[in-house]
Structures are given as C-alpha cells and as structure tokens.
Amino acid sequence: MDNLVKRAKELLENKTVQVVIGYEAGPTGVIRPAFITDPEKAGKLIYNDKCDQNLAVYLTKKEVKNFGKMAIVATLPVMRSIMMLISEQQLFAESIVVLGISADGNLLDIADINIMQGYIEKSDLSNPEKYKALLAELNKLNPEEKFAYWQKELSKCIKCYACRQACPMCYCTRCTVEVNQPQWIPVQANTHGNMEWHILRAMHLAGRCISCGECGRACPVGIPCHLLTMQLTDQVYTYFKVYAGTSDKMNSVLSTFEPNDKESFII
Amino acid sequence: METTRKLIRKQSVEKLYNALTSNRQVYAPVVAADKQIEYRYNPGFAEVTFGHIRSTLSVKNVVFPKVENLFFYTNARSESTITDIDMSRIPEVVLWGAHPCDNAAFDTLRSIFCWDIKDEFFSKRLEKLAVIGLSCHLSDEYCFCTSVGLSPDSKKGSDILLSLLKNGDYHADILTEKGNEIVKSAADLFETVSDEKEVITEVKQKFSHEQVTSKLSAAFEHPFWVENSLRCIGCGACAYVCPTCACFDIQDETRGKNGKRYRSWDSCGFGLFTLHTSGHNPREVQSQRWRQRIMHKFSYMPERNESLGCVGCGRCSSGCPVDMNIAEQLEALQNI
Numbered sequence: 001m002d003n004l005v006k007r008a009k010e011l012l013e014n015k016t017v018q019v020v021i022g023y024e025a026g027p028t029g030v031i032r033p034a035f036i037t038d039p040e041k042a043g044k045l046i047y048n049d050k051c052d053q054n055l056a057v058y059l060t061k062k063e064v065k066n067f068g069k070m071a072i073v074a075t076l077p078v079m080r081s082i083m084m085l086i087s088e089q090q091l092f093a094e095s096i097v098v099l100g101i102s103a104d105g106n107l108l109d110i111a112d113i114n115i116m117q118g119y120i121e122k123s124d125l126s127n128p129e130k131y132k133a134l135l136a137e138l139n140k141l142n143p144e145e146k147f148a149y150w151q152k153e154l155s156k157c158i159k160c161y162a163c164r165q166a167c168p169m170c171y172c173t174r175c176t177v178e179v180n181q182p183q184w185i186p187v188q189a190n191t192h193g194n195m196e197w198h199i200l201r202a203m204h205l206a207g208r209c210i211s212c213g214e215c216g217r218a219c220p221v222g223i224p225c226h227l228l229t230m231q232l233t234d235q236v237y238t239y240f241k242v243y244a245g246t247s248d249k250m251n252s253v254l255s256t257f258e259p260n261d262k263e264s265f266i267i
Numbered sequence: 268m269e270t271t272r273k274l275i276r277k278q279s280v281e282k283l284y285n286a287l288t289s290n291r292q293v294y295a296p297v298v299a300a301d302k303q304i305e306y307r308y309n310p311g312f313a314e315v316t317f318g319h320i321r322s323t324l325s326v327k328n329v330v331f332p333k334v335e336n337l338f339f340y341t342n343a344r345s346e347s348t349i350t351d352i353d354m355s356r357i358p359e360v361v362l363w364g365a366h367p368c369d370n371a372a373f374d375t376l377r378s379i380f381c382w383d384i385k386d387e388f389f390s391k392r393l394e395k396l397a398v399i400g401l402s403c404h405l406s407d408e409y410c411f412c413t414s415v416g417l418s419p420d421s422k423k424g425s426d427i428l429l430s431l432l433k434n435g436d437y438h439a440d441i442l443t444e445k446g447n448e449i450v451k452s453a454a455d456l457f458e459t460v461s462d463e464k465e466v467i468t469e470v471k472q473k474f475s476h477e478q479v480t481s482k483l484s485a486a487f488e489h490p491f492w493v494e495n496s497l498r499c500i501g502c503g504a505c506a507y508v509c510p511t512c513a514c515f516d517i518q519d520e521t522r523g524k525n526g527k528r529y530r531s532w533d534s535c536g537f538g539l540f541t542l543h544t545s546g547h548n549p550r551e552v553q554s555q556r557w558r559q560r561i562m563h564k565f566s567y568m569p570e571r572n573e574s575l576g577c578v579g580c581g582r583c584s585s586g587c588p589v590d591m592n593i594a595e596q597l598e599a600l601q602n603i
Contacts, residue, residue: 028408032590033498053589057500063552064497158324158333158532162502166588178539180518187518188334188531218588220504221323222301 003107004073005042007099011071012039017097018068021058023051033058037067047073047101054214056081056168060090071097076123077212079116080245081168084208087250090171113248125243127211127230134227135234150195156221157194163225164201166218169208176200202228207236207253210245270442273450273457277435284312286453287361294329295363296322317364320405321580325510326365330376330392337528357391364401368412368580370424372510378572379513397445400425406468409581411594413472417578420467432463473594476565476575478601483566491603495596496557498589503534505583505591511576535559561596
C-alpha cells in the first residue's frame with residue numbers, strides 16, 4: 001500500500017488535511033483504526049483484507065473532528081456511509097478527503113463526491129455474499145422458528161450498545177434508549193428488553209443501513225445483529241428499488257412520502 | 268483455617284461434579300454452539316470444559332447479576348406498598364472451574380460493594396457461593412495476571428483450587444471452611460498428594476502496577492488520554508465483560524399500579540453515565556471516560572479500597588471491537 005502511504009503523507013505535508021483516518025496493526029498484530037496527524041508517521045498506515053472496520057463512525061466523533069479537515073481510508077461501505085452522513089446533514093463534503101480503496105485493495109482516485117457517486121453506482125450494492133447465505137438460511141424458517149431463533153440469540157445481549165456505537169449511522173447524541181421520561185425501551189438486559197432494543201435499532205436503520213456488518217462484528221457476545229438490518233435492506237430494495245448511501249442528496253425511503261408510493265398496505 | 272492439599276483423580280473429578288449437581292446449582296463453563304465459552308447451570312459433565320482460557324463474559328453475575336430486582340411496589344391513591352425481595356430464595360451456588368483471575372475478582376467486588384454500607388444483595392449471593400477454582404494450564408497474549416499481583420495459580424477467592432497434573436489428575440488445595448465442607452461431603456474422592464508435577468502456564472509480566480499507580484497520580488492532564496482513546500467508540504463492552512467493574516444503574520419499571528425497582532450493569536464509557544440533568548456533562552468526550560476507566564482501576568481503587576481494580580483477565584482487550592488493549596496502554600503509562 002505504498003500509494004496510500006504516499007498520498008496520506010502528501011495530504012498531511014501540504015496541510016490539505018490535519019488527520020488521516022486509516023488502519024494500522026497494533027503491537028499484538030490486531031488491525032485497528034489509526035489517526036495519523038504527523039506526515040512522518042504515515043508509514044504506519046496499512047491496508048489488507050483484515051481491515052474491515054467501518055471507519056466512517058469516526059467522522060462524527062468530536063475529538064476527531066477537532067483536528068480539522070479529515071482524510072479517510074474508504075472501502076465501499078465507508079464511501080456509502082459518507083454519502084448517508086452527507087445526505088442526512090451530519091457531514092460536509094468539503095470537510096473530508098476520501099482515500100477510496102477498490103474491491104481488490106487498490107487506491108482509487110476519488111477527487112470529489114461526484115466521482116465517488118459514480119464508483120458506488122457501478123458497484124454491487126446488495127448484501128455481501130457471506131451474509132446472503134446466512135439470510136437465506138434464516139428465511140427458510142417459519143415465523144415461530146424465526147422468533148425462537150432471535151429470542152435465543154438476543155437473550156445473550158448485555159446491552160453494551162457496541163452495535164450502536166460501532167455504526168456510522170447511529171450518530172444521535174442522545175439515543176431513544178437513553179430517554180427515560182417516558183422510558184420507551186426497558187433499561188434491563190432481559191430477553192424482552194433486548195428484543196425491544198434490537199427491533200428498534202433495526203427499524204431505525206431500515207433504508208439507511210449500508211450493509212457493512214459492523215454491528216455484528218463489534219458485538220462482544222457474537223449476536224448476528226447485522227442480519228436484522230440486512231434483512232431490512234433486502235426488503236427496502238424489494239419494495240422501493242433503493243439502496244442506501246448511493247447519493248449525497250437522497251431522502252430516507254421510510255421518512256419520505258412520494259405521490260407514487262404504493263399504498264397496498266392500507267386496508 | 269489451615270489449608271491442605273489433596274489429590275483428586277481424573278475419574279473422581281466427574282464423581283465430585285455429579286455429586287454436587289445432584290443437590291445444588293453448579294455454574295460451570297461450556298463451549299457453546301458458536302464456540303464462545305459460557306457458564307451454564309448444571310450442564311452435563313461431558314459438556315463442561317477444562318481447556319478454556321477465558322469465558323466471553325466474566326462470572327461476576329453470580330454475585331452481581333446483570334439485572335437485580337431490589338423491591339416491588341404497588342401504588343395506591345394515597346400511599347405505596349413496598350414488597351421486599353425474599354433473600355432466603357437466593358440459591359446456594361457452586362462456581363466450578365473458574366480461573367484464579369475471576370475468583371480474585373470477588374475480593375475486588377467486595378471492596379466496592381461492602382466499602383462502607385454492606386450491600387445486602389451482593390453479600391447474600393457471595394455468602395451462598397462456593398468456588399471450586401481451576402489453575403490455568405493455558406493462557407494467551409491477552410492474559411496479564413502477573414502484572415497485577417496475581418498468578419495463574421493464585422488462591423485468592425477460591426474455596427478449593429484444582430490444578431492439573433501431568434498425568435491428568437488434579438491437586439486440590441482446600442482453602443476455606445466452605446471448601447472443607449465440600450471435601451467432607453465426598454471424602455472418599457480425595458486422596459493423599461502424589462509427587463506428580465502440576466501443569467501451570469507461564470504469564471509474562473508486562474508492567475509494574477505499582478509504577479502505573481504512581482505515574483497516574485500526576486497524569487490527569489497528560490495528552491496520552493486523547494492520543495490513545497481516539498479509536499474508542501464508547502460502547503460498554505469492556506465494562507460488561509470485566510469481572511471487577513461494578514457500576515450500576517437504578518431504574519423503576521411501572522405497569523399500571525405495579526412496578527419494580529431494579530439495578531442493572533452500567534458503564535463509565537457511556538456519555539450518559541455522567542450527564543447532568545442541566546445538560547452539563549463533566550466527562551464530555553471519550554478520552555475523559557477512558558481516563559476514568561484506567562484511573563478508577565489503577566489509581567482511585569488502590570488509594571481508597573486498598574485493592575487494584577483489575578485482575579488481568581484480558582477480557583476487556585479481547586472483547587474490544589477496536590483493540591483498546593489495556594495491558595499495552597498500562598505498559599506505556601508506566602513510562603510516561
């Protein structure tokens with residue numbers, strides 16, 4: 001990834017950006033996010049197929065934004081997250097430089113948002129292959145079996161909210177679960193409270209989830225909670241023919257009324 | 268009580284386990300379908316694992332459950348009636364096969380829950396708990412018990428400590444009266460010690476906790492905190508998998524006239540944790556929350572509770588989605 005290091009170094013040296021958000025290998029070899037502010041340290045940046053965290057979550061983090069303009073190493077899910085953040089007015093396109101990474105791991109030349117949009121439009125935006133198989137398995141179950149499956153999985157939840165914190169689209173400074181007058185969602189991590197939380201989370205991401213799988217990756221107890229949002233991604237595409245994060249001007253499917261929306265659900 | 272050491276043969280371990288599960292709840296580690304190590308009540312002996320390094324969650328929930336009901340209430344027009352929890356219903360539990368770091372954590376929790384006022388729920392659960400620990404014959408790069416004054420065969424917190432021998436049998440150190448009771452109930456299974464060698468893993472010391480504590484006293488404003496917590500996403504995974512994190516939230520949940528007050532795990536990593544009603548938050552950004560986590564365990568607790576707030580199990584680091592490796596950070600902190 002010499003090109004990536006070279007480009008990051010240039011951007012920091014000529015002060016185009018004040019921080020580069022990318023990946024590094026920690027002392028134990030685990031791949032983790034890196035925040036490079038010194039051009040001399042750009043050599044720490046790496047990219048390989050283990051770099052799977054969605055870094056877009058840091059674009060709305062106060063202490064990272066404090067540096068100034070940010071460059072970000074961005075695979076397809078990160079680019080789509082950026083589009084979502086811009087379209088939801090959480091990020092200015094001018095405040096970032098995108099160091100795009102192609103599916104085969106090469107540095108792309110993403111000069112502006114239009115070029116990024118072009119790249120996204122050319123890409124396969126459906127759920128990643130490895131998750132499609134899992135979803136297909138789940139969809140073979142009848143409703144009772146599905147309910148039993150999720151009840152079992154979600155009973156493991158400890159409400160650490162790693163799924164929420166890891167998600168770039170969960171940027172609210174105050175989440176519904178933190179509102180206690182009234183208490184919409186039970187605070188306790190019992191099966192009932194956990195189900196309410198995960199259903200709420202999935203519904204808030206319907207039409208907004210960009211299928212990165214970060215929520216499931218972050219879960220310390222191994223709940224495949226990404227399958228809930230990915231299932232909704234499939235359904236939103238089926239009914240509305242829209243994938244999230246494809247343009248910086250898109251409106252959220254479920255919170256926008258269009259005159260030609262289907263009304264077949266009205267009895 | 269004077270501690271004694273006996274031998275328990277491989278076959279007798281199974282007999283002991285079955286004898287215990289026949290009349291009480293035994294909480295033992297198993298490998299779940301998704302390969303995670305989790306503790307369950309009375310699994311069949313064949314399911315119980317003896318070869319795990321660390322369970323995904325700690326075992327603190329036997330004394331500090333993720334949700335503990337404190338009392339129930341009924342609201343009438345003029346007054347409320349409160350129904351206390353029947354403490355006699357808290358069951359006797361035998362914790363089986365937990366490692367020395369997890370068992371030492373019960374002492375740390377006691378130093379928090381019984382610091383001034385004795386927490387009755389915690390105390391009752393601890394009183395009803397007997398611990399049959401298992402020395403570590405395996406470890407990995409996340410383990411650092413030897414850096415926090417413990418070791419893979421520390422006896423702290425165990426009532427009986429089993430240590431694997433080269434031939435597959437176990438040494439049993441009988442450490443407390445509770446442990447002695449268990450041995451007496453199955454006396455024929457315990458034999459005279461042999462000279463077979465124990466298999467104890469080696470855990471390399473990574474830092475000196477005394478030095479960390481001494482450095483922390485002047486490190487509150489150090490740039491270290493921001494630099495090393497930028498990647499922290501502010502979830503509660505580290506606190507919830509931690510065997511010594513004891514913070515909790517208290518909530519009322521009402522349905523119609525009836526309700527209950529309960530406490531549930533909380534984490535200083537959350538922004539909401541210190542948010543005031545006024546809107547002011549004294550720990551506004553993540554670096555301040557990360558600093559609090561380290562300071563509490565390695566500075567405030569040694570100072571106030573005369574106990575370190577960490578047992579070196581490594582769960583916070585292995586469970587962290589962004590590799591906030593605590594041992595690595597403590598190693599760096601001792602040299603700032």
